Amino acid sequence: MAGKPARRATGGAALPPEDARTLPARLFAILDAFTRPAPAVSLSLTAISERSGIPLSTTHRLVGEWVTWGGLTRQADGRYTLGLRLWELGMQTPTTRTLRTIALPYLEDLYEATREHVHLAILDGHDALYLEKLSGHRPVHVISRVGGRLPLHSTGVGLVLLAHAPNDVIHEYLSQALQRFLPGTITEPEELRRRLAGIRTLGIAVMSEEMTAGSSSIAAPIRDRTGMVVAAVSVVTRTTAGVEHDHEQAVQAAAQGISRALGYRRAVAARG
Amino acid sequence: MAGKPARRATGGAALPPEDARTLPARLFAILDAFTRPAPAVSLSLTAISERSGIPLSTTHRLVGEWVTWGGLTRQADGRYTLGLRLWELGMQTPTTRTLRTIALPYLEDLYEATREHVHLAILDGHDALYLEKLSGHRPVHVISRVGGRLPLHSTGVGLVLLAHAPNDVIHEYLSQALQRFLPGTITEPEELRRRLAGIRTLGIAVMSEEMTAGSSSIAAPIRDRTGMVVAAVSVVTRTTAGVEHDHEQAVQAAAQGISRALGYRRAVAARG
Numbered sequence: 001m002a003g004k005p006a007r008r009a010t011g012g013a014a015l016p017p018e019d020a021r022t023l024p025a026r027l028f029a030i031l032d033a034f035t036r037p038a039p040a041v042s043l044s045l046t047a048i049s050e051r052s053g054i055p056l057s058t059t060h061r062l063v064g065e066w067v068t069w070g071g072l073t074r075q076a077d078g079r080y081t082l083g084l085r086l087w088e089l090g091m092q093t094p095t096t097r098t099l100r101t102i103a104l105p106y107l108e109d110l111y112e113a114t115r116e117h118v119h120l121a122i123l124d125g126h127d128a129l130y131l132e133k134l135s136g137h138r139p140v141h142v143i144s145r146v147g148g149r150l151p152l153h154s155t156g157v158g159l160v161l162l163a164h165a166p167n168d169v170i171h172e173y174l175s176q177a178l179q180r181f182l183p184g185t186i187t188e189p190e191e192l193r194r195r196l197a198g199i200r201t202l203g204i205a206v207m208s209e210e211m212t213a214g215s216s217s218i219a220a221p222i223r224d225r226t227g228m229v230v231a232a233v234s235v236v237t238r239t240t241a242g243v244e245h246d247h248e249q250a251v252q253a254a255a256q257g258i259s260r261a262l263g264y265r266r267a268v269a270a271r272g
Numbered sequence: 273m274a275g276k277p278a279r280r281a282t283g284g285a286a287l288p289p290e291d292a293r294t295l296p297a298r299l300f301a302i303l304d305a306f307t308r309p310a311p312a313v314s315l316s317l318t319a320i321s322e323r324s325g326i327p328l329s330t331t332h333r334l335v336g337e338w339v340t341w342g343g344l345t346r347q348a349d350g351r352y353t354l355g356l357r358l359w360e361l362g363m364q365t366p367t368t369r370t371l372r373t374i375a376l377p378y379l380e381d382l383y384e385a386t387r388e389h390v391h392l393a394i395l396d397g398h399d400a401l402y403l404e405k406l407s408g409h410r411p412v413h414v415i416s417r418v419g420g421r422l423p424l425h426s427t428g429v430g431l432v433l434l435a436h437a438p439n440d441v442i443h444e445y446l447s448q449a450l451q452r453f454l455p456g457t458i459t460e461p462e463e464l465r466r467r468l469a470g471i472r473t474l475g476i477a478v479m480s481e482e483m484t485a486g487s488s489s490i491a492a493p494i495r496d497r498t499g500m501v502v503a504a505v506s507v508v509t510r511t512t513a514g515v516e517h518d519h520e521q522a523v524q525a526a527a528q529g530i531s532r533a534l535g536y537r538r539a540v541a542a543r544g
Contacts, residue, residue, distance in 0.1 A: 022337070023295050023296070024295070024299055024334070024337035024338075024341070025337070025341075027296055027299065028337075028341040028343075031361055034361065034364060035360070035361065035364070039364060041364070041366055041369065042366070062296070065294070065296035065297075065300075066296075069296070069297075069300040071300075073365075081365060081366050082361050082362070082364050082365045082366075083365060084365055084367060084368075084396060084401070086358055086361045086362040086365060087362030087363070087365045087367070087368050087419065088307070088362070088401065088419050089303055089306065089307065089354050089358045089362065089419075090354070090358040090359030090360070090361065090362030090363065090419070091359070091362065091417075091418050091419025091420075092306060092307070092311060092313070092354050092419055093345075093353060093354045093355060093356055093358060093359045094313055094314070094353050094354075095356060095359070096356075096359050097313065097417075097419075100418075101417075101418075104406065104407065105407060108380070108383065108406060111380065112384065124356060129356070129360065134376065134380060135376065135377060145363075145369075145373075146363050146372075146373075147359065147360050147362070147363020147364055147369075148363075
């Protein structure tokens with residue numbers, strides 16, 4: 001297979017050598033076009049072809065396969081969107097099915113207690129992946145969304161997840177150039193390392209104006225029965241003085257409730 | 273392609289002629305194994321092979337392709353689960369991203385007002401597909417789950433969705449033998465037809481002990497700006513007298529709030 005000479009695509013000089021990819025890899029590249037380089041709700045056939053680097057005729061055929069199965073949907077205007085079958089299967093992944101189901105009642109309590117954005121996120125690669133978000137009718141503006149990703153060093157849940165990540169993940173993360181979203185974003189490795197140590201000691205992360213202007217975040221770790229941090233919960237509020245202490249207690253209560261529901265007992269296992 | 277003679281699988285007499293399927297169709301069959309014949313959180317390689325009707329060696333190779341991309345995850349015990357990449361893409365489907373995001377604050381209000389299961393469902397094929405479910409800490413037992421499917425004739429949201437479905441969908445649905453889950457489940461076509469007409473007139477569906485013993489459901493339609501019913505919202509409670517009228521108003525208020533947020537104006541478009 002690998003030795004097979006790659007045929008040249010004739011459609012354009014800028015195309016990557018798509019013929020070197022396996023058919024499954026090309027099928028997956030079709031779906032990946034909806035998230036890279038940036039998330040897109042709908043794409044034309046041409047845009048899918050360009051984003052995936054697959055010639056238009058092959059793209060047309062592979063998109064047809066996805067539509068037949070339900071992974072893509074063709075809209076009335078001829079553009080394509082990701083299909084409901086993906087959502088249906090995605091809701092069956094153990095992380096979402098178990099963690100989200102167990103956490104949801106506690107997130108609802110936290111939302112009622114604070115009336116602010118409530119987030120549940122997990123570590124996936126070098127990102128905080130948002131599993132759940134509850135918001136009121138007129139909350140402060142934030143850029144998080146369920147299924148979305150945000151950096152670890154500039155979000156409350158991200159800092160909590162990074163603080164409790166394996167050492168090699170922390171080392172890798174701090175070795176890269178980190179984006180400064182606002183003047184307050186901490187990007188200097190040693191300063192960030194001290195901050196992570198503080199979060200491990202206090203059991204809570206508090207940050208303000210580091211990702212989105214005008215918003216602050218309070219986040220706490222969720223542990224499973226082995227004591228490992230498997231997720232983080234946060235409340236994101238307008239940056240105003242006075243409410244932080246109440247919210248800290250509410251966030252910690254939610255994190256502890258979810259951890260207990262996951263089988264965590266403080267006496268059995270605790271990690272710095 | 274269709275004319276190519278299908279080679280016989282040698283693994284077992286009961287296997288379907290998998291070689292007649294295209295490679296994409298076989299890839300998709302690997303994922304479908306996690307939902308058919310019944311949803312499975314994790315499956316062994318052998319179980320995937322059996323459920324998909326694909327020989328073990330091919331299954332091994334195709335599962336590897338899914339794992340590389342993130343559509344399947346290999347667990348420590350060697351079994352496989354659906355992967356987080358599916359969930360991530362699924363959360364980007366327009367229906368879930370738009371409808372769910374718009375509806376969620378109203379669902380939260382409804383949950384607070386009733387402290388019972390709150391459901392949001394859409395019509396998909398001949399099923400009610402559950403987009404969202406909010407539940408308290410100790411709610412009445414129900415079998416719904418987010419991403420799950422339930423029949424149209426035995427659930428509150430299902431009846432609302434069926435009542436407002438195109439005539440050919442109603443005709444097809446009533447032409448099949450309908451399952452009787454409990455003595456109270458209505459399965460007789462003419463009786464069901466009258467019931468659907470009543471739901472269209474009243475703008476609400478009320479049902480009791482037709483799917484799960486001890487539970488009742490109150491459901492109302494959600495319309496988009498064209499007046500079309502695109503979803504249904506419900507509250508599921510323990511079957512007890514007295515609270516139904518309060519819940520009816522709360523469910524209708526939620527349905528109207530979501531419809532308005534979707535751009536529905538009663539004066540512009542209304543349908544029986």
